[in-house]
Amino acid sequence: MKFSDEFIEKLSEAERIVFFTGAGISAESGISTFRGKDGIWNKLKPEELASFDAFLRNPELVWEWYQYRRKIVNEAQPNPGHLAIAEFEKYYKDVSVVTQNVDNLHRRAGSSNVYELHGNIERNYCINCRTFYNKEDLQFSGKIPVCKSCGGLIRPDVVWFGEFLPEDIFNDGESKAIHSDICFVVGTSAIVYPAANIPILAKRSGSFLVEVNIEETELTNFADYSLFGPSGKILPQILEEVKTLRKA
Numbered sequence: 001m002k003f004s005d006e007f008i009e010k011l012s013e014a015e016r017i018v019f020f021t022g023a024g025i026s027a028e029s030g031i032s033t034f035r036g037k038d039g040i041w042n043k044l045k046p047e048e049l050a051s052f053d054a055f056l057r058n059p060e061l062v063w064e065w066y067q068y069r070r071k072i073v074n075e076a077q078p079n080p081g082h083l084a085i086a087e088f089e090k091y092y093k094d095v096s097v098v099t100q101n102v103d104n105l106h107r108r109a110g111s112s113n114v115y116e117l118h119g120n121i122e123r124n125y126c127i128n129c130r131t132f133y134n135k136e137d138l139q140f141s142g143k144i145p146v147c148k149s150c151g152g153l154i155r156p157d158v159v160w161f162g163e164f165l166p167e168d169i170f171n172d173g174e175s176k177a178i179h180s181d182i183c184f185v186v187g188t189s190a191i192v193y194p195a196a197n198i199p200i201l202a203k204r205s206g207s208f209l210v211e212v213n214i215e216e217t218e219l220t221n222f223a224d225y226s227l228f229g230p231s232g233k234i235l236p237q238i239l240e241e242v243k244t245l246r247k248a
């Protein structure tokens with residue numbers, strides 16, 4: 001793939017890089033996206049599975065759905081897109097990943113600075129006493145796990161519809177975006193707020209905004225540069241360019 005001269009110059013001069021990622025980066029690992037023709041929210045209703053009210057109404061159903069997703073995520077492997085992002089750390093002093101994904105694949109790929117705006121499907125906590133549980137520590141009573149300390153209901157540590165994002169993580173991600181020289185927006189429809197503010201803030205603060213997606217999105221006209229194709233192919237090609245421009 002031939003990149004523009006402007007993009008090559010930015011890659012050559014940048015010091016701080018942010019990757020803002022969404023479900024599309026994990027599509028090539030076999031994890032479904034939310035929207036689009038095979039998207040999860042085309043087949044299932046988020047208000048029945050991904051809200052606190054739904055959880056209180058029917059915790060068994062919500063747990064069944066999360067255990068199913070957790071199995072898919074556990075069996076999935078980071079793909080060349082995740083791995084390329086992790087390898088950027090060899091070439092730039094400050095590389096951050098601000099992700100809407102809960103699948104933990106950026107960390108498993110080796111990225112060190114990951115800001116998870118929507119939580120992490122591998123973590124859980126008690127809704128009464130907020131004791132945290134890793135997936136290995138969950139004790140099930142029937143179909144749902146209960147807290148060892150207080151007997152309360154345990155929920156996945158993910159952000160559901162109608163809930164606030166974790167404030168510290170959002171603020172840190174925002175700050176990384178504001179101070180970045182290049183902000184890559186990878187595999188996201190960029191329509192879910194407040195997360196979708198991150199690339200907008202980056203560009204308004206002077207960062208060069210590069211979109212990587214298989215198709216146009218709400219952000220395409222706002223981006224400085226768009227690369228269309230699967231992120232598992234495009235990101236490794238960008239990394240190859242970086243290798244010729246910068247020393248590890």
Ligand code: OAD
Pocket residue numbers: 021022023024025027028033034035036039050100101118159160161186187188189190191192212213214215217229230231232
């Ligand atoms: P979406 O499902 O809305 O968008 C996925 C994007 O990935 C689309 O723009 C696709 O075109 C693109 N895409 C698909 N395959 C790709 C590939 N191989 N390479 C590059 N791009 C690809 O997912 P998100 O934008 O992540 O929130 O959705 C945002 C939030 O909405 C999620 O975090 C979730 C959901 O409801 C919560 O659960 C709170």
